[in-house]
Amino acid sequence: MPAFSKPIHFAQQVLKNCIGTGDCVVDATLGNGHDALFLANLVGEKGTVIGFDVQAAAVQSATLRMQEHDVTQFNFYQLGHEKMAEVIPEECLPLAAVMFNLGYLPNADKSLITKEYTTLMALDVAQVLLKAGGVISLMCYPGHEGGDTESEAVSEWAASLPREGFRVAKYALHNAPNNPPFLLLIEKLK
Ligand SMILES: C[S@@+](CC[C@H](N)C(=O)[O-])C[C@H]1O[C@@H](n2cnc3c(N)ncnc32)[C@H](O)[C@@H]1O
Numbered sequence: 001m002p003a004f005s006k007p008i009h010f011a012q013q014v015l016k017n018c019i020g021t022g023d024c025v026v027d028a029t030l031g032n033g034h035d036a037l038f039l040a041n042l043v044g045e046k047g048t049v050i051g052f053d054v055q056a057a058a059v060q061s062a063t064l065r066m067q068e069h070d071v072t073q074f075n076f077y078q079l080g081h082e083k084m085a086e087v088i089p090e091e092c093l094p095l096a097a098v099m100f101n102l103g104y105l106p107n108a109d110k111s112l113i114t115k116e117y118t119t120l121m122a123l124d125v126a127q128v129l130l131k132a133g134g135v136i137s138l139m140c141y142p143g144h145e146g147g148d149t150e151s152e153a154v155s156e157w158a159a160s161l162p163r164e165g166f167r168v169a170k171y172a173l174h175n176a177p178n179n180p181p182f183l184l185l186i187e188k189l190k
Helices: 007-018 034-043 056-068 081-087 116-129 147-159
Strands: 024-027 048-053 074-078 095-101 130-140 166-172 182-188
Touching (some): 007 034, 007 095, 007 166, 007 182, 024 034, 034 048, 048 081, 056 074, 081 116, 095 116, 116 130, 116 147, 147 182
Parallel strands (some): 024 048, 095 130
Antiparallel strands (some): 130 182
């Protein structure tokens, strides 16, 4: 057992600290639904996971994963995360957490990646919808084409958040090869 974990596992440890049963949370990039299932286990039967992906295949795959695990407390949308404010019901607000896992759907079309412009739009919306004490976690992958500029842009966006309103952390395995993934954690303070 290593003394400290990979970025995605570190994100999970932090999310466990800020999500409780009955909370509403968002998976902004559903993909195959691994993160959504993780979130569903934290919010429990009384909570809600709202999920977004632009690809029908991802929404289907994530839905299947939830069904296979007898999870019912979810609402998934085939919709860009930048539009989340249009569909999240009032009673779900404010959110306890918003989880982003950028990049492409594994084992699918690698040209369908998250894009800097819409990711930044979604982050602007997410930080408003978050409750005090809530967290945005953002896995960034600078190692693929397009991922480099997106990762740099979201890192700059996070660094520019005002210190009186947000705490921002960046975590990576620093000596890993080939532009390793990194995690941004954004806690809303008030
Ligand atoms: C790395 S995968 C997510 C992995 C996923 N969280 C899981 O647990 O399997 C990134 C996903 O973001 C999706 N995506 C791309 N642009 C998006 C957008 N504007 N809004 C929501 N999802 C988007 C892709 O279709 C892809 O499925």
